[in-house]
Amino acid sequence: MEFTVKSYRFNPEIDEKPYYKEYVLNDFPGMTVLNALMKVKAELDGTLSFRRSCRSAICGSCAMKINGITKLACKTQISSEIEKFGIIKVDPLGNMPIIKDLIVDQEAFFDKIKEIKPYLLGKKDYIEDDFKALKDGEKIKQPVYYKTEFQTLTGNNDTPNCILCECCYSECGGVVANPKYLGPAALAKLYRYSEDPRDNDKNGSRLVNGSKPAGMFDCVLCQACEEFCPKGISPVKTIVKMHEKAIKNSITFSKGAKHIIGIARSIQETGRLDEIKVAVDSVGISGILNDLPVAIGAGLKGKMPPLRLKLIKDMEDIRVAFKDLNLEEKHD
Amino acid sequence: MLKHDVVIVGAGLAGLRACIELRKRGVDAVIVSKVYPTRSHSGAAQGGVNAAFDENDSWESHFFDTVKGSDYIGDQDAIEILTSEAPGNILELQKMGVVFNRNDDGGIAQRPFGGQSFPRSCYYADAVGHMMLHGLFDNVLKYDTKIIYEYFVTSLVVDNGKISGVAAYDIKEGKFHGIAAKAVLFATGGYGQVYSSNTNALINTGDGMSVAIKAGVPLMDMEFVQFHPTTLKSTGILVTEGARGEGAYLLNSLGVRFMSKYAPKAMELAPRDVVARAEQTEINEGRGVDGAILLDVRHLGKEKIMEKLPQIMQLSIDFEGVNPIYEPIPIRPGAHYSMGGIKTDNNGRTVVEGFYSAGESACVSVHGANRLGGNSLLDTIVFGRRAGIDIADYIKNVDFSKFDESTVKRDEEIFENIKKSAGKERHGLLKTELQEDMRKNVGVFREESLMKKAIEKIEELKERAKNVGVDDKSHLFNTDIIEAFEFKNILLIAEIIAKGAVMRQESRGAHYRNDFPERDDEKWLKHTIAKLNPKGGIDFDFSPVKITKFKPQPRTY
Ligand SMILES: Cc1cc2nc3c(=O)[nH]c(=O)nc-3n(C[C@H](O)[C@H](O)[C@H](O)COP(=O)(O)OP(=O)(O)OC[C@H]3O[C@@H](n4cnc5c(N)ncnc54)[C@H](O)[C@@H]3O)c2cc1C
Ligand code: SF4
Numbered sequence A: 001m002e003f004t005v006k007s008y009r010f011n012p013e014i015d016e017k018p019y020y021k022e023y024v025l026n027d028f029p030g031m032t033v034l035n036a037l038m039k040v041k042a043e044l045d046g047t048l049s050f051r052r053s054c055r056s057a058i059c060g061s062c063a064m065k066i067n068g069i070t071k072l073a074c075k076t077q078i079s080s081e082i083e084k085f086g087i088i089k090v091d092p093l094g095n096m097p098i099i100k101d102l103i104v105d106q107e108a109f110f111d112k113i114k115e116i117k118p119y120l121l122g123k124k125d126y127i128e129d130d131f132k133a134l135k136d137g138e139k140i141k142q143p144v145y146y147k148t149e150f151q152t153l154t155g156n157n158d159t160p161n162c163i164l165c166e167c168c169y170s171e172c173g174g175v176v177a178n179p180k181y182l183g184p185a186a187l188a189k190l191y192r193y194s195e196d197p198r199d200n201d202k203n204g205s206r207l208v209n210g211s212k213p214a215g216m217f218d219c220v221l222c223q224a225c226e227e228f229c230p231k232g233i234s235p236v237k238t239i240v241k242m243h244e245k246a247i248k249n250s251i252t253f254s255k256g257a258k259h260i261i262g263i264a265r266s267i268q269e270t271g272r273l274d275e276i277k278v279a280v281d282s283v284g285i286s287g288i289l290n291d292l293p294v295a296i297g298a299g300l301k302g303k304m305p306p307l308r309l310k311l312i313k314d315m316e317d318i319r320v321a322f323k324d325l326n327l328e329e330k331h332d
Numbered sequence B: 001m002l003k004h005d006v007v008i009v010g011a012g013l014a015g016l017r018a019c020i021e022l023r024k025r026g027v028d029a030v031i032v033s034k035v036y037p038t039r040s041h042s043g044a045a046q047g048g049v050n051a052a053f054d055e056n057d058s059w060e061s062h063f064f065d066t067v068k069g070s071d072y073i074g075d076q077d078a079i080e081i082l083t084s085e086a087p088g089n090i091l092e093l094q095k096m097g098v099v100f101n102r103n104d105d106g107g108i109a110q111r112p113f114g115g116q117s118f119p120r121s122c123y124y125a126d127a128v129g130h131m132m133l134h135g136l137f138d139n140v141l142k143y144d145t146k147i148i149y150e151y152f153v154t155s156l157v158v159d160n161g162k163i164s165g166v167a168a169y170d171i172k173e174g175k176f177h178g179i180a181a182k183a184v185l186f187a188t189g190g191y192g193q194v195y196s197s198n199t200n201a202l203i204n205t206g207d208g209m210s211v212a213i214k215a216g217v218p219l220m221d222m223e224f225v226q227f228h229p230t231t232l233k234s235t236g237i238l239v240t241e242g243a244r245g246e247g248a249y250l251l252n253s254l255g256v257r258f259m260s261k262y263a264p265k266a267m268e269l270a271p272r273d274v275v276a277r278a279e280q281t282e283i284n285e286g287r288g289v290d291g292a293i294l295l296d297v298r299h300l301g302k303e304k305i306m307e308k309l310p311q312i313m314q315l316s317i318d319f320e321g322v323n324p325i326y327e328p329i330p331i332r333p334g335a336h337y338s339m340g341g342i343k344t345d346n347n348g349r350t351v352v353e354g355f356y357s358a359g360e361s362a363c364v365s366v367h368g369a370n371r372l373g374g375n376s377l378l379d380t381i382v383f384g385r386r387a388g389i390d391i392a393d394y395i396k397n398v399d400f401s402k403f404d405e406s407t408v409k410r411d412e413e414i415f416e417n418i419k420k421s422a423g424k425e426r427h428g429l430l431k432t433e434l435q436e437d438m439r440k441n442v443g444v445f446r447e448e449s450l451m452k453k454a455i456e457k458i459e460e461l462k463e464r465a466k467n468v469g470v471d472d473k474s475h476l477f478n479t480d481i482i483e484a485f486e487f488k489n490i491l492l493i494a495e496i497i498a499k500g501a502v503m504r505q506e507s508r509g510a511h512y513r514n515d516f517p518e519r520d521d522e523k524w525l526k527h528t529i530a531k532l533n534p535k536g537g538i539d540f541d542f543s544p545v546k547i548t549k550f551k552p553q554p555r556t557y
């Protein structure tokens, strides 16, 4: 089958402005979008630039927009895209400055990962302390941790499986609204370490840090992160769990936390809860907080055209939408 | 020019593990990598990492299994270190935050792996490499380490047998830099891209080995290339040995578990060289299914597949269009791992003072002629750690040596010349020709006539490589020129593999010769050492194998 790849092209060293270039290729069984880009590069046009490494959906290098939807190129089959769209149109990720063609600047994204202190806290550093090379006949005793202690970390779609591919970040409404927002991947990582039974975060500093401005309360609960994650992770669910934890622990100094409490109250008072058909797991604030993403998601959808993708590309639209929601005045 | 006490090139497991040792001792060590650390190939490791923890297991048994797996050409002093330090190393990882699956009794869960006489492979579902890579990288962040990423190292700078630093190309800016250092560690990984149908990342182009041999550092045992028995038929993407560890069957077109013929005791869990040859024999003798063999996990049941092999399930669906819960997966052998590499001692030291290597780029040698599954991740952390500690010690008493900028200038000129070249050859196409040729002629089954053909082809490609041009002439993020340079690296590695393989007239581990089907301890119980001569040709030499405890025996499973 013959098909067309239409790629976003921009090399600021040479080009005055971005443009699209088309390449015609023949497919082979099982061909992926990454295979197609590599074929273009090898055979037709070596200037086409993109990142890639593992080609098996584990290194997180090749995320891009394919026919408007953020995905991993190495995991996306040509045949299904052609069936749906008739073309392979590729664009760079959103929410990050473009360096060249499909390559974006990830510095801010990685800085945010570092900012959440992605490691076990409270452990003294050790040099050679109890490392042991075994001698004849010796065995080593290992500390015991029960399966249940790692329950939220060892499931199929749990946060440690994050490959830092930036699919979520590219589509995150929170980053659109506030470019400084930590974003879904960093917060999911924060959650991952806060759930680790070995973490010794005595004074709750993780949640306090995570609650600072541009932290977890800047999440606009649009759920894009869950929708676009190629690893089945739902950062937003972890964020809501952390909201709950923070509020329960009275870490409510941030504006965001106050909003959330306000919205929850308002939903409680106006009874809109029924209207938007959210499932409430438990009574009281925690149950409602759990369902907030659904509530807000529904709220946003009502005010916005159905195709969120198009919307998120357009910063102004989303800002207007938020203004319309008018959370601040209503609930502060 | 940049200047740091220690430059670690490579941010896979070996590089990161070494880095942690250095940083926690307060050493000014930086990481240089051609990709962001978490994009390194270590993240793709699926199955497990070996350590003898169980009461009924012993590190001595792991020691013996590894020696036997190596077909007796692994150095036993090194293997003793690997296996006796294994449990301690796993516990260190655990302290650093790495998560392993657990048993009901609270210990680390372990699964059987090929060639191991006890289930001793620790795992995290089927994504243990991912877990370890991210866990270690997070620790590197903890020590606030400077990460110089998307820098491509092109040369070592050496002064009178002592390391001075490296030449590196900043991919984003398109500029060359010298980086001066008292010690340099290469943890640059393997060269899977020498072969078509391989399990490796596209970035695994043997850069470190190629740069090292050009700087006069010998490579060892390069003819030993591991072919993994279970890679997806159409893409070469790996299906972990953990699948067989969990009980998967290998079937031929007759629906027969053919391993009963080749390894009646170990069956599917025989070592990789044995299984890969068995599969290829079945295929060659007409009992394949469209040039493939079937890997069947259906009898494990949906629940176990989803719990223990979720990534395998997803990869089969995404890349082969097969859901293993309902259908067997078509697989075939694919190039996977490099047993050979930069010759080092047990602390990662090489012949150049201050220049170290660890991980897949190094050859200590613990894997000999055939690596056992789960021993390579172990290699990266054990010897990465040891190299880190040794370097921290070494740099205390040395100064920076003279850094000769001409190497950097020379590499800059090479790049500029490729850019200026009007040559019509496309490196992308030459690479495919080379990979196909290596698969066909220096693959699972080898013989002199075929390998001679491969060498002729390599000579031809070397000529044609002189006419390689690039389309992209710009400075900014020029991946075209990087690929051109990487092609030259794999071409050199291919030549060393092919020539070493022709020379070794015996069959041992992964190196199987149709024309010399027996192991020949009298003539060939020795390591192959490769060096470049001034004319650019390859000279071979040999060095003895260290045998401490286990005398060579026939190797049956
Ligand atoms: C699919 C797959 C599954 C595997 N599963 C297992 C398993 O279950 N158990 C097991 O024990 N082993 C397994 N292995 C083997 C194991 O994963 C590797 O041998 C090991 O991870 C290698 O680690 P490393 O640190 O040596 O190198 P890598 O992780 O390959 O890292 C190399 C680093 O060097 C850098 N680099 C390379 N060249 C340059 C250059 N020119 N300039 C700058 N930087 C450079 C790269 O950017 C990268 O950061 C598997 C391998 C594969 C392919
Ligand atoms: S739900 Fe929150 S974190 Fe997820 S994409 Fe939306 S704003 Fe970002």
Ligand code: SF4
Pocket (backbone or CB within 6 Å): A161, A162, A163, A164, A165, A166, A167, A168, A169, A184, A185, A188, A225, A228, A229, A230, A231, A232, A233, A235
């Ligand atoms: S959470 Fe998912 S989408 Fe976001 S970076 Fe991680 S793997 Fe990618």
Ligand code: FES
Pocket (backbone or CB within 6 Å): A052, A053, A054, A055, A056, A057, A058, A059, A060, A061, A062, A063, A072, A073, A074, A075
């Ligand atoms: S190339 Fe690694 S995720 Fe696509």
